[in-house]
Amino acid sequence: MKEQTIMMTRHSNSSSGGNNQVVMDIDESAAAAAAREGGRGGGAGVVVGGLSPLSETLWKDTINNSYSHGGLTIGDVSARLTWKDLTVMVTLSNGETQNVLQDLTGYAEPGSFTALMGPSGSGKSTLLDALSSRLAANAFLSGTILLNGRKTKLSFGTAAYVTQDDNLIGTLTVRETIRYSAQLRLPDKLSRSDKRALVESTIMEMGLQDCADTVIGNWHLRGISGGEKRRVSIALEILMRPRLLFLDEPTSGLDSASAFFVTQTLRGLSRDGRTVIASIHQPSSDVFELFDRLYLLSGGKTVYFGQASEAYEARLLSFINNATQKNIRLTVPFRLTVYYLLHYVCSQNTRLLLITLCYMQFFAQAGFPCPPLRNPSDHFLRCINSDFDKVKVTLKGSMKLQFELSDDPLEKITTAEAIRTLTDFYRTSQYCYSAKEKVNEISEVKGTVLDSGGSQASFLMQAFTLTKRSFINMSRDFGYYWLRLVIYVVVTICIGTIYLDVGTSYNSILARGACASFVFGFVTFMSIGGFPSFVEDMKVFQRERLNGHYGVTAFVISNTISAMPFLIMITFISGTICYFMVRLHPGFEHYLFFVLCLYASVTVVESLMMAIASIVPNFLMGIIIGAGIQGIFMLVSGYFRLPNDIPKPVWRYPMSYISFHFWALQGQYQNDLRGLFFDNDPPSLIKIPGEYILEYVFQIDVNRSKWIDLSVLFSMIVIYRIIFFIVIKISEDVTPWIRGCIARRRMQQKHMNGNQTTTVAVAPYSLTHSPSLRTYVDDRSSNHQTSKSRLRS
Numbered sequence: 001m002k003e004q005t006i007m008m009t010r011h012s013n014s015s016s017g018g019n020n021q022v023v024m025d026i027d028e029s030a031a032a033a034a035a036r037e038g039g040r041g042g043g044a045g046v047v048v049g050g051l052s053p054l055s056e057t058l059w060k061d062t063i064n065n066s067y068s069h070g071g072l073t074i075g076d077v078s079a080r081l082t083w084k085d086l087t088v089m090v091t092l093s094n095g096e097t098q099n100v101l102q103d104l105t106g107y108a109e110p111g112s113f114t115a116l117m118g119p120s121g122s123g124k125s126t127l128l129d130a131l132s133s134r135l136a137a138n139a140f141l142s143g144t145i146l147l148n149g150r151k152t153k154l155s156f157g158t159a160a161y162v163t164q165d166d167n168l169i170g171t172l173t174v175r176e177t178i179r180y181s182a183q184l185r186l187p188d189k190l191s192r193s194d195k196r197a198l199v200e201s202t203i204m205e206m207g208l209q210d211c212a213d214t215v216i217g218n219w220h221l222r223g224i225s226g227g228e229k230r231r232v233s234i235a236l237e238i239l240m241r242p243r244l245l246f247l248d249e250p251t252s253g254l255d256s257a258s259a260f261f262v263t264q265t266l267r268g269l270s271r272d273g274r275t276v277i278a279s280i281h282q283p284s285s286d287v288f289e290l291f292d293r294l295y296l297l298s299g300g301k302t303v304y305f306g307q308a309s310e311a312y313e314a315r316l317l318s319f320i321n322n323a324t325q326k327n328i329r330l331t332v333p334f335r336l337t338v339y340y341l342l343h344y345v346c347s348q349n350t351r352l353l354l355i356t357l358c359y360m361q362f363f364a365q366a367g368f369p370c371p372p373l374r375n376p377s378d379h380f381l382r383c384i385n386s387d388f389d390k391v392k393v394t395l396k397g398s399m400k401l402q403f404e405l406s407d408d409p410l411e412k413i414t415t416a417e418a419i420r421t422l423t424d425f426y427r428t429s430q431y432c433y434s435a436k437e438k439v440n441e442i443s444e445v446k447g448t449v450l451d452s453g454g455s456q457a458s459f460l461m462q463a464f465t466l467t468k469r470s471f472i473n474m475s476r477d478f479g480y481y482w483l484r485l486v487i488y489v490v491v492t493i494c495i496g497t498i499y500l501d502v503g504t505s506y507n508s509i510l511a512r513g514a515c516a517s518f519v520f521g522f523v524t525f526m527s528i529g530g531f532p533s534f535v536e537d538m539k540v541f542q543r544e545r546l547n548g549h550y551g552v553t554a555f556v557i558s559n560t561i562s563a564m565p566f567l568i569m570i571t572f573i574s575g576t577i578c579y580f581m582v583r584l585h586p587g588f589e590h591y592l593f594f595v596l597c598l599y600a601s602v603t604v605v606e607s608l609m610m611a612i613a614s615i616v617p618n619f620l621m622g623i624i625i626g627a628g629i630q631g632i633f634m635l636v637s638g639y640f641r642l643p644n645d646i647p648k649p650v651w652r653y654p655m656s657y658i659s660f661h662f663w664a665l666q667g668q669y670q671n672d673l674r675g676l677f678f679d680n681d682p683p684s685l686i687k688i689p690g691e692y693i694l695e696y697v698f699q700i701d702v703n704r705s706k707w708i709d710l711s712v713l714f715s716m717i718v719i720y721r722i723i724f725f726i727v728i729k730i731s732e733d734v735t736p737w738i739r740g741c742i743a744r745r746r747m748q749q750k751h752m753n754g755n756q757t758t759t760v761a762v763a764p765y766s767l768t769h770s771p772s773l774r775t776y777v778d779d780r781s782s783n784h785q786t787s788k789s790r791l792r793s
């Protein structure tokens with residue numbers, strides 16, 4: 001409530017245009033949040049509104065399909081997620097299996113912020129992955145995950161996943177980043193002003209208005225801070241108003257103030273009727289107090305799961321009762337007074353503090369009370385992080401530290417024992433019992449099938465927006481093309497001065513050959529320099545693709561079109577300098593062929609590097625592989641070894657025909673030499689025709705037109721782009737499928753050999769596999785149809 005008020009106040013001071021709708025958007029959210037605060041969260045199945053008019057537009061289909069059942073209005077778009085006996089098993093490369101998560105049961109409700117905590121390797125990310133259907137190919141899950149009481153695959157618009165890495169385009173401002181993302185996904189029918197209002201409201205919601213016009217930043221541009229970047233990443237995912245938000249360590253790497261701000265924002269988002277689940281590493285006490293519910297994991301097992309907000313008063317009372325029973329008898333009027341104070345007088349923060357006391361109560365009951373003045377989250381992690389054992393042993397071993405006797409129970413037992421005590425205590429505690437009760441209660445209510453349909457923009461809109469965004473990025477990133485233009489100009493001036501006015505003397509024959517070979521070999525080779533920028537692009541693409549923002553085709557087309565003007569500019573400028581300084585074969589047609597051939601060659605290199613980037617997304621490895629491939633292509637181009645002398649198997653056929661240098665040189669030699677006459681040696685002898693040199697010196701097939709050579713180059717561009725497309729598709733669908741099959745086979749073999757490790761709790765055949773992106777997209781369309789027809793009937 002407080003956050004909403006702050007947003008409204010902030011907004012009323014704002015003077016930016018087109019904001020009337022933003023006011024509406026936020027007012028509605030605030031009103032809905034107020035209604036919920038008053039209504040204490042609403043019961044299962046009851047409409048939890050909280051949708052602004054704009055969000056309603058996005059969720060209209062679902063709302064239209066709502067229907068009444070058993071007196072409950074089912075059709076609200078809130079997300080109630082439950083997981084029961086969730087086990088995730090992974091297969092390791094040696095064929096062993098390992099249970100990463102074991103029998104986890106829990107739930108997340110709309111309007112609540114659930115934090116997953118635990119030491120490194122405890123399974124936080126795996127739990128998030130399992131809940132959001134993103135498990136790796138070698139991971140198998142068993143158990144039940146229900147969304148609104150139904151087994152559903154989460155659609156991109158329904159659930160959003162914010163990963164730990166902020167893969168953003170460094171040259172765009174915060175507002176541009178969010179605006180382009182909106183254009184990529186919002187339905188075309190939504191008016192420009194509506195889209196703008198949604199963007200502005202998202203900026204405000206995430207508290208980004210102060211840096212809205214600052215660039216994100218990259219290696220040469222100083223941009224926004226790490227905390228702001230994290231908030232931009234979250235803003236991009238909440239644009240489509242997902243009802244369920246997963247975040248993997250949103251506060252890692254941030255200072256305490258930024259971490260607090262990010263967590264406060266997430267809490268604010270949850271108060272808008274969304275279900276927020278985030279894994280958090282070592283929170284400060286301020287951050288810790290913002291959690292509604294805590295899921296504490298260790299070694300894939302539940303150490304603690306609580307606290308249902310409705311129940312905290314009762315637990316608090318029992319805590320007060322336990323703590324003070326020796327001194328004070330809590331009478332009924334006293335209890336009622338506490339209850340009254342909690343409900344109506346205590347501020348939100350005081351209530352949160354009291355909830356924290358409840359967590360601490362669990363640890364105290366289990367025999368690990370939090371020492372005074374210790375941050376509770378530090379204490380919890382201290383109890384369950386076995387790395388502390390290693391630290392203790394190392395320090396003791398080094399004899400540098402004298403251990404003092406203390407009352408801390410953790411000093412007396414190992415962490416493994418502490419974990420065992422805590423997990424056993426939890427399993428038999430009222431917390432576990434009430435969690436299971438609640439899971440059963442939520443699972444019984446069959447709510448709305450949530451599916452916003454993911455990205456709702458048309459293909460053309462996506463391709464157009466991506467092209468525009470990519471063009472702006474290329475024009476602002478100095479390292480993408482501008483630096484290359486400078487180098488190309490410098491290098492071609494060097495070529496021009498070295499081969500200046502090469503002429504038609506006897507010596508110029510080989511000089512022309514060497515010049516062409518250098519231009520089409522080394523100059524095109526320099527295109528490799530744009531690879532790091534392209535890898536950055538690929539990272540953004542992969543994040544957006546994984547979140548279903550757009551398809552591979554739109555990306556490939558947009559990248560090709562947006563790069564075209566820059567490549568044309570670079571090759572025409574440098575080609576023109578080289579052509580006129582060297583004075584190659586005069587005539588417009590010859591000039592045009594030369595620059596077109598240069599353009600085609602540079603674009604082929606670009607396309608080749610794109611295909612490499614899709615296989616090896618590491619820029620150092622990519623450059624090495626790209627350089628190696630081009631080196632081999634250059635060797636068989638017909639200059640360093642004449643075509644007829646190249647060894648026939650492998651090198652002549654097929655390598656020289658695959659090499660684009662070969663086709664470029666064949667075309668350019670013809671373009672340059674055919675029709676010219678060269679001095680003989682001595683010059684008094686008959687002049688040598690260019691055709692003769694082509695056939696007998698450079699061993700060129702003179703019967704083939706140079707334009708055919710050029711068209712082969714252009715078709716290579718298309719082929720490499722298709723390879724790029726296919727590689728991405730393969731890595732998306734086929735690779736996980738193959739990995740899954742291998743993992744399954746390994747498990748079955750182990751199973752048959754009777755060597756199954758004792759840690760495996762379930763038979764491999766009962767496990768379900770995490771779906772691939774393709775399966776998901778296919779399933780989604782069929783599910784969507786089925787659910788619509790079911791609702792209609």
Ligand SMILES: Nc1ncnc2c1ncn2[C@@H]1O[C@H](COP(=O)(O)OP(=O)(O)OP(=O)(O)O)[C@@H](O)[C@H]1O
Nearest residue numbers: 090100119120121122123124125126127136138139
């Ligand atoms: N696909 C997988 N294949 C093999 N092992 C896996 C796989 N996924 C997770 N694991 C293992 O499961 C354990 C839990 O991993 P997970 O990434 O979920 O931990 P985490 O709690 O998120 O840790 P951190 O805080 O360091 O991010 C680790 O030991 C990890 O090596």
Ligand SMILES: [Mg+2]
Nearest residue numbers: 124125126248
């Ligand atoms: Mg993790």
